[in-house]
Amino acid sequence: MNIHEYQAKELLQSFGVPVPSGSVAYNSTQASQVAEELGGNRWVVKAQVHAGGRGKAGGVKVVGTLDEVKRAADAMLGSRLITHQTSPEGSLVQRVWIEQASAIQKELYLGFVIDRASQRITLIASSEGGMDIEDVAKTHPEKIITEIVDPAIGLRDFQCRKVATAIGLKGKLMPQAVRVMKAIYRCMRDNDALQAEINPLAVVGGDDDLRLMVLDAKFNFDDNALYRQKTITEMRDLQEEDPKEVEASGHGLNYIALDGNIGCIVNGAGLAMASLDAITLHGGKPANFLDVGGGASPEKVTNACRIVLEDPNVKCILVNIFAGINRCDWIAKGLIQACESLKIKVPLIVRLAGTNVEEGRKILKESGLTFITAENLDSAAEKAVAIVKG
Amino acid sequence: MSVFVNKHSKVIFQGFTGEHATFHAQDAMSIGTQVVGGVTPGKGGTTHLGLPVFDTVAEAVAATGADVSAVFVPPPFNADALMEAIDAGIKVAITIADGIPIHDMVQLQRYRVGKDAIIIGPNTPGIITPGECKVGIMPSHIYRKGNIGIVSRSGTLNYEATEQMAALGLGITTSVGIGGDPVNGTDFVTVLQAFEEDPDTEVVVMIGEIGGPQEVAAARWAKDNMTKPLIGFVAGIAAPAGRRMGHAGAIISSEADTASAKMDAMEALGHYVARNPAHIGRAVLEAMQERGIAIR
Numbered sequence: 001m002n003i004h005e006y007q008a009k010e011l012l013q014s015f016g017v018p019v020p021s022g023s024v025a026y027n028s029t030q031a032s033q034v035a036e037e038l039g040g041n042r043w044v045v046k047a048q049v050h051a052g053g054r055g056k057a058g059g060v061k062v063v064g065t066l067d068e069v070k071r072a073a074d075a076m077l078g079s080r081l082i083t084h085q086t087s088p089e090g091s092l093v094q095r096v097w098i099e100q101a102s103a104i105q106k107e108l109y110l111g112f113v114i115d116r117a118s119q120r121i122t123l124i125a126s127s128e129g130g131m132d133i134e135d136v137a138k139t140h141p142e143k144i145i146t147e148i149v150d151p152a153i154g155l156r157d158f159q160c161r162k163v164a165t166a167i168g169l170k171g172k173l174m175p176q177a178v179r180v181m182k183a184i185y186r187c188m189r190d191n192d193a194l195q196a197e198i199n200p201l202a203v204v205g206g207d208d209d210l211r212l213m214v215l216d217a218k219f220n221f222d223d224n225a226l227y228r229q230k231t232i233t234e235m236r237d238l239q240e241e242d243p244k245e246v247e248a249s250g251h252g253l254n255y256i257a258l259d260g261n262i263g264c265i266v267n268g269a270g271l272a273m274a275s276l277d278a279i280t281l282h283g284g285k286p287a288n289f290l291d292v293g294g295g296a297s298p299e300k301v302t303n304a305c306r307i308v309l310e311d312p313n314v315k316c317i318l319v320n321i322f323a324g325i326n327r328c329d330w331i332a333k334g335l336i337q338a339c340e341s342l343k344i345k346v347p348l349i350v351r352l353a354g355t356n357v358e359e360g361r362k363i364l365k366e367s368g369l370t371f372i373t374a375e376n377l378d379s380a381a382e383k384a385v386a387i388v389k390g
Numbered sequence: 391m392s393v394f395v396n397k398h399s400k401v402i403f404q405g406f407t408g409e410h411a412t413f414h415a416q417d418a419m420s421i422g423t424q425v426v427g428g429v430t431p432g433k434g435g436t437t438h439l440g441l442p443v444f445d446t447v448a449e450a451v452a453a454t455g456a457d458v459s460a461v462f463v464p465p466p467f468n469a470d471a472l473m474e475a476i477d478a479g480i481k482v483a484i485t486i487a488d489g490i491p492i493h494d495m496v497q498l499q500r501y502r503v504g505k506d507a508i509i510i511g512p513n514t515p516g517i518i519t520p521g522e523c524k525v526g527i528m529p530s531h532i533y534r535k536g537n538i539g540i541v542s543r544s545g546t547l548n549y550e551a552t553e554q555m556a557a558l559g560l561g562i563t564t565s566v567g568i569g570g571d572p573v574n575g576t577d578f579v580t581v582l583q584a585f586e587e588d589p590d591t592e593v594v595v596m597i598g599e600i601g602g603p604q605e606v607a608a609a610r611w612a613k614d615n616m617t618k619p620l621i622g623f624v625a626g627i628a629a630p631a632g633r634r635m636g637h638a639g640a641i642i643s644s645e646a647d648t649a650s651a652k653m654d655a656m657e658a659l660g661h662y663v664a665r666n667p668a669h670i671g672r673a674v675l676e677a678m679q680e681r682g683i684a685i686r
Contacts, residue, residue, distance in 0.1 A: 114492055116602045119499045119573045151500045192493055225491035254636045269570055269636025270544015270599055274667035276628040281666050286628060291636040322549045324515055325527045354529040354549060377550060378668035
């Protein structure tokens, strides 16, 4: 689960991490009021959508008058921001964050991730902030500093000092860096975040008053831990998520829309991926990824069919079930139920294997409905592609 | 022979009296698995399926000599149950659960340091040595005895590959599902090493997916340390970048995470690669013929 920048900043602030004074606004009048209350003579107006790359897409404006704050907010609110991380239609901007502009001396990068190789939380830092860390890793790999945290010990001061030194935080900035790094670590761990990215972490202020400040922050939380993270769960913004994916997850289905025309209903993530692969290797294009999971009841199968068919591009559906804890007879009943209740017009290619496969095939055969059956993955994919290509 | 579990394994079920544990314990026993009891805190002293129930794993181990545990405990309590199993001296713990918080797994992996236990999973169908021992939820009837070791991240893709092999007369020694989570108890290397050391395993099949460095690390390890042929496949050729494909661990975060990049790396390291998920069985058979390995 992702959250907005303003939520991330509020969360970090509650852990004692310095962020610019600011507030969120839902209309332009509110935006200029916020700026007036914040005071000062330079503000940043930032569109709040989950996608990155907002700056380049016009979603971040630095302005010098209250009128400009209002105009910038007006232009952003209600528009669709298109960045390299959004869908082609972009994301609707429904709120903006207004903050005092900071006198930036230097931009750095701080990130906490769960490193799959060490299987531990790892601090990633770089003196090259303000740009994609992936690009830094490509062009200047020596500028990426990593420090692995022992979960039983926690992030130690000396580790933070090592990192601070490596990214050029000296003098009065060093103890600040230690405090900031430890606070972000605690924030990430205590809230079950999978990732916390601070980019940039800025050095701000005059030469005799240098301070660290978080200018942008991105968090990604573990969906599996939301049951114990009430505050984070309340931050969920369903508007930012694909409505079909939200609906599917409500039915215990894992659905991801793709841009082809062969609908897919499969059990298990690995087999679902492999089914998309088989279709692609036969020259077809899958319309979606859909994992019905274990214990797929007839209702679940019906819901799966309905969600897949909501995509108008779908010309046929490939159903590929290798039942372990699932049962082929239940899947078959679900398909018949779906055909009858949804009045499915597109061809269904069905491949059943595993638990109760004979019963499943018998049910399909005796239903009197037309299913195109396939013995294995290869022929199922081949038949689906042949149908689409006519 | 086999890896990790065999006919001598004494298996307990944690969360024994639950619906799923009950069903899968019965199924395991039906293929010959030695199930010796189970654990459900608060129900110690009772019996279930004609077997003793204990309050703690330590008591169960002391009374039954169990060395393998099937952990059928809900995700929020699962990592704790695994730690209990390790603490009690269980040698192999298998956790089927999908949905264990990742920070719990990070703690578990730290807890295990210096302790001698194999953890299979989470988010796996489990492990099966056909005719001897099954700890998991896979359809047992598709697994026939043979000389191929199979290890996979995905459950259903493991079934798929197994069926393709069975259709060609190829059987297995042991099937190990390491699970689809980004932090899991056993990596590919540990399983490959076990297969390399197992005298009955003559060929090894490794099925991976997008995301993470595991497959390539294992392929590299295999090049330097394995004498037996390794056949690989990586699912997700058609997966878009940045999207989590069902499994928490299946996400392309960099170019090295893609299925094609991983399969190219495997091939460059001298391993056999099935480029099509529908041709895994065929690729195994061809590799065996090329290396003069008999079908068993």
